[in-house]
Amino acid sequence: MDMPAPNPAILSRKAQIVARLRSVLPADAVIDDPVETRAYECDALTAYRCPPLAAVLPASTEEVSAVLRVCHEEGVPVVPRGAGTSLAGGAMPTEDAIILGVARMNEVLETDYENRFIRVQTGRTNMSVSGAVEEEDFFYAPDPSSQLACAIAGNIAMNSGGAHCLKYGVTTNNLLGVKMVMMDGEVVEIGGAHLDAAGLDLLGLICGSEGQLGVVTEATLRILRKPEGARPVLMGFDSNEVAGHCVSDIIKAGILPVAIEFMDRPCIRATEAFAGAGYPDCEALLIVEVEGSEEEIEAQLERIIAIARTHNPVELRESGSAEESAKIWLGRKSAFGAMGQINDYMCLDGTIPVSQLPLVLRRIGEMSKDFGLDVGNVFHAGDGNMHPLILFDANKPGDLEKCEAFGAEILKLCVEVGGCLTGEHGVGIEKRDLMVTQYEPGDLEIQMAVKDVFDPKWLLNPAKVFPLAASDARRIAAE
């Protein structure tokens, strides 16, 4: 993965820059020892690494503002980092950049059940946001697979989703307001606990902007009442196509389960070997979960099972207890780990219209043969958010490059059938050069001109999101 050449003037001024950062932060909040900064060389896209100039761990909006003011004056790029769980390299540093981690900012600032929101510092993990309102039977809906570890900062940056987003929407549907520090250190508040925005709705723009527009330090999040109960049903089918049609039919019937998860044979096999969830040996599995009162659950499952039967399932297993429900979910939740036991893998993330599932799965199977790399599919089928896992051997020369080429073809296919390059992982460094398959040059130009407004010097999260040549040209022009 190409990265821009570091600015030698910044590298040569490292000591001075670090000294300035130390003057505005507590001593232990500035990390410049190359041994210690190793932890910040990559995020969860571990195939690519780069040491940063230094890392800082501010503990408040004021400290973030002070850091950005220094970096702005010194012309130093800044890479905002939540928990570092990005699968797209969204928090990968450049050699001349400061990593700005929000991990120390994890306080709950306000909970308000009457107005149904919680306000938190963005270093707080996704799971512990729900944890903070659990006592009152509320929860925060978006639930990325990494929810134990990932931070709200990253959720906002990537507009993260999760298995239950079919019903509750993704981050942008659950974010009410933010406090954000601009690159020049100015602190702005956008949105709030109220409905709507006067004038241009910048909140929608900031959600999913991958740290390109500012550093979000506080977030006001919608909380929801927990449903009375939930129950999954497991379905096995003879082919991916048939399973895909079953998903389409459920959606078309106007039923809205909280989750429709899909696994294909390679994933089912790997998962069974790893977790022993008792899945049937078939071509494709669906886990469909519904929630509500007991009556609502019964009524929804009845309709879903009737639809499934029209597709001649080889297995149809309703959960009869909490233990059975947990077992049905066990395999799905172990799938990534199970695939990782087999080999290195790259987890892709693209979205497609639900009706294209059968076609896209068939084409991925064909490509797998062409590239000679195995692929497993485990994903949120209800909203068409695919996560193909391509297996490769990181130690085999050329395998990573082949895997990248295969991944690019899959994502191009997503765009071709009317989908999007990214569902919830973001563009990061991984997909920046594929942006031209999604957008016309004019569309990209508008996006970059909007970035100009917020970050005219192009210092925020460099070498991400936009094609490298384009963002490099922009950065150099601004110098």
Next chain:
Amino acid sequence: MDMPAPNPAILSRKAQIVARLRSVLPADAVIDDPVETRAYECDALTAYRCPPLAAVLPASTEEVSAVLRVCHEEGVPVVPRGAGTSLAGGAMPTEDAIILGVARMNEVLETDYENRFIRVQTGRTNMSVSGAVEEEDFFYAPDPSSQLACAIAGNIAMNSGGAHCLKYGVTTNNLLGVKMVMMDGEVVEIGGAHLDAAGLDLLGLICGSEGQLGVVTEATLRILRKPEGARPVLMGFDSNEVAGHCVSDIIKAGILPVAIEFMDRPCIRATEAFAGAGYPDCEALLIVEVEGSEEEIEAQLERIIAIARTHNPVELRESGSAEESAKIWLGRKSAFGAMGQINDYMCLDGTIPVSQLPLVLRRIGEMSKDFGLDVGNVFHAGDGNMHPLILFDANKPGDLEKCEAFGAEILKLCVEVGGCLTGEHGVGIEKRDLMVTQYEPGDLEIQMAVKDVFDPKWLLNPAKVFPLAASDARRIAAE
């Protein structure tokens, strides 16, 4: 209401500009006869009028593009217009502007039940979008009071809501993609039938942008399955405060009705005299509607009624039939008409955190005495979207100005308690000078810089949204 002085150079070139528009549109699509353009002198904020230079009624995206190209070259401002139902003057012309009406663009382009969307031209009315999918038992959720007349174009421009948006969200939560013509005539597509956006999410920015960024000609909208049934319950209370607390308690309990509508005594009285819906003579009424299967409806109503009882209602009327449901809604739906029988009124639109309802209603009552103008409150209480109706006499000198001053005080109060100047009507000309109460100068500067990106000459929908002095300065600087 101050409007900028028209550009004399444009007025003097009217014949030439109209001739150029005629060269790119069918003969009957360009209206410049001052008698015929009278229909475009105002929108539903009828207190303010201004004749436009001319009006055009293109029938396709290509024709919109051709019109904008001409206007861009000629430096002529353009005021996009949906159905002209704006209550904030969002479609009010200036003397040197062309009205671009999308009324002829009302086709359904695609319906797709499998992927749950409909694609329409934006001149189509809100109600007829639902009409187009009714056969298959689907509907489009946002339901502004003006839904029989208002166009999707205006719904997108103002991010419109409606009575049922408590459950389903407002326009931005139901909009998947747009085709938009930029001021220079370029056509861009943003979003689509798929989940998420790669890079910056411009769709969220465009929704609610009040025609400041481009002319949206096509929209891809989420459609939902109709619920099995719905049923309202009518509750009467001794005071606005108690009714407000009841709303807060329902929300706090985590119940999500589809609608919680609120009427105060002046509205109840006017409505009873006008429509005879059989409402009790009390201080405040709530209409709470729930939906789902019969069992779901029963279960929700039971919890809601239990909460209501703790507030000692003077009336608690469950609907026992479709007729009784219609009668409960009859008064609410007649409220605006009923108030209009009493006097001229100005309908405000602000949002507040739900918990502030009692305080805000009390303060509005006090202000009503101070200003000597009656006010009725009828609004979407569940999501804190207030619609105070201030009564005044348009023929009485000074009354309009007093009404404007009163309205401004109410909206300032909304902002003060943590709310927003606008819920679903937009800023338009009505609230542009109040934007400084909501935003710091730096926040407004960012919004205006984003507008610069899309419309560098500031030709789109002039004199709206931003404080007049600020937008005027921007426009003059760009000349």
